[in-house]
Amino acid sequence: MPKIEAKPGIMDIDLYVGGKAHLDGVSNVIKLSSNENPFGPSPAAQEAVKRCVHDLHRYPSSDHIELRTALAEVHGLKADNIICGAGSDEIITFLCQAYGGPGAEIVYTEHGFAMYRICALASGATPVEVRERDRITDVDAILEGCTEHTKLVFIANPNNPTGTMIGMAEIERLAEGIPEQALLVLDGAYAEYVEGYDGGAKLVEMRDNVVMTRTFSKLYGLGGLRIGWGYAPRDVIDVLNRVRGPFNVSNTALAAAEASVRDTAYAEKCRNENSRLRAWLSEALAEHGVPCDTSTANFVLARFGNPDEAKACDAYLQKQGLIVRQVAGYKLPNCLRITVGDEPACRQVAHAVGQFKAGAR
Numbered sequence: 001m002p003k004i005e006a007k008p009g010i011m012d013i014d015l016y017v018g019g020k021a022h023l024d025g026v027s028n029v030i031k032l033s034s035n036e037n038p039f040g041p042s043p044a045a046q047e048a049v050k051r052c053v054h055d056l057h058r059y060p061s062s063d064h065i066e067l068r069t070a071l072a073e074v075h076g077l078k079a080d081n082i083i084c085g086a087g088s089d090e091i092i093t094f095l096c097q098a099y100g101g102p103g104a105e106i107v108y109t110e111h112g113f114a115m116y117r118i119c120a121l122a123s124g125a126t127p128v129e130v131r132e133r134d135r136i137t138d139v140d141a142i143l144e145g146c147t148e149h150t151k152l153v154f155i156a157n158p159n160n161p162t163g164t165m166i167g168m169a170e171i172e173r174l175a176e177g178i179p180e181q182a183l184l185v186l187d188g189a190y191a192e193y194v195e196g197y198d199g200g201a202k203l204v205e206m207r208d209n210v211v212m213t214r215t216f217s218k219l220y221g222l223g224g225l226r227i228g229w230g231y232a233p234r235d236v237i238d239v240l241n242r243v244r245g246p247f248n249v250s251n252t253a254l255a256a257a258e259a260s261v262r263d264t265a266y267a268e269k270c271r272n273e274n275s276r277l278r279a280w281l282s283e284a285l286a287e288h289g290v291p292c293d294t295s296t297a298n299f300v301l302a303r304f305g306n307p308d309e310a311k312a313c314d315a316y317l318q319k320q321g322l323i324v325r326q327v328a329g330y331k332l333p334n335c336l337r338i339t340v341g342d343e344p345a346c347r348q349v350a351h352a353v354g355q356f357k358a359g360a361r
């Protein structure tokens with residue numbers, strides 16, 4: 001054993017467990033465990049990636065101006081207030097690196113996204129977890145969890161893995177109520193799935209203590225390329241750019257993301273299909289005696305009677321070649337998170353859950 005030891009906090013990090021992608025001995029698995037877009041990326045993004053193969057020896061842009069301009073045009077934002085990262089996970093990492101560290105407290109909720117705790121600990125900060133109310137972000141609980149040491153407050157809206165979200169008035173109350181030395185981070189990984197919701201972009205523009213993060217991994221179907229972005233006050237962007245590597249995003253990812261964000265018709269189609277199939281799936285599961293909270297994202301959180309039943313159902317689904325996500329690590333041991341797939345996938349998973357509830361094992 002070498003004498004060197006990791007910094008305090010590092011060994012408290014539990015390794016992130018991603019959604020399974022394969023099942024031993026089963027070909028043709030249906031993967032509903034990572035909230036990926038079942039329709040894949042926009043054809044325009046695929047074409048953009050093909051064009052990149054000739055220039056792989058070139059370093060990418062380091063200011064990402066073309067993608068930031070496209071995002072600004074399409075979403076009606078200011079390009080100077082955008083930062084791009086290798087997935088929105090990297091923006092979360094930048095925030096924790098820049099504002100966390102020993103002595104800082106980073107607040108997130110009971111069933112909040114795993115990266116908040118991981119990045120907080122990696123920075124040397126103290127993670128502070130507060131309760132939710134029936135699997136919904138509770139603004140009062142967050143405000144009670146804040147102290148003079150709080151630097152960052154993370155909420156995902158809609159949240160993963162619950163699928164629930166809180167309204168703009170509640171978000172504004174949160175932004176207004178957090179301590180003056182803290183930033184509120186609105187993780188909008190699923191914002192595109194919510195009709196008429198800007199992820200909090202306008203609130204970012206109105207205030208100096210709110211940051212929004214977004215990703216191309218979910219609605220835009222580019223999880224494999226690793227690209228996301230953040231929207232923040234100029235001072236915050238200036239801070240984050242100092243910890244960002246100059247070539248943190250590949251030219252392939254930049255080109256695909258730009259093509260995707262400009263293909264608004266494809267995004268719209270994916271959003272509509274998701275809404276339709278999510279409603280169908282939630283209802284089908286409810287008819288089989290498996291309720292879900294009202295989801296605003298591209299997955300549902302199916303609630304079983306107890307942890308054993310959830311585990312047994314997961315095992316049965318795997319036998320049918322269906323991979324969903326156990327969320328015991330998110331303190332939801334009686335639940336399974338099921339990504340809204342395409343129509344055949346939704347029908348198969350609902351049918352299999354029905355068979356399980358009827359006694360099949």
Ligand SMILES: *Cc1c(COP(=O)(O)O)cnc(C)c1O
Nearest residue numbers: 087088089113160189215217228
């Ligand atoms: C998927 C997800 C992300 C980030 O994904 P990236 O692929 O890193 O952009 C961030 N937050 C939540 C809540 C997510 O579910």
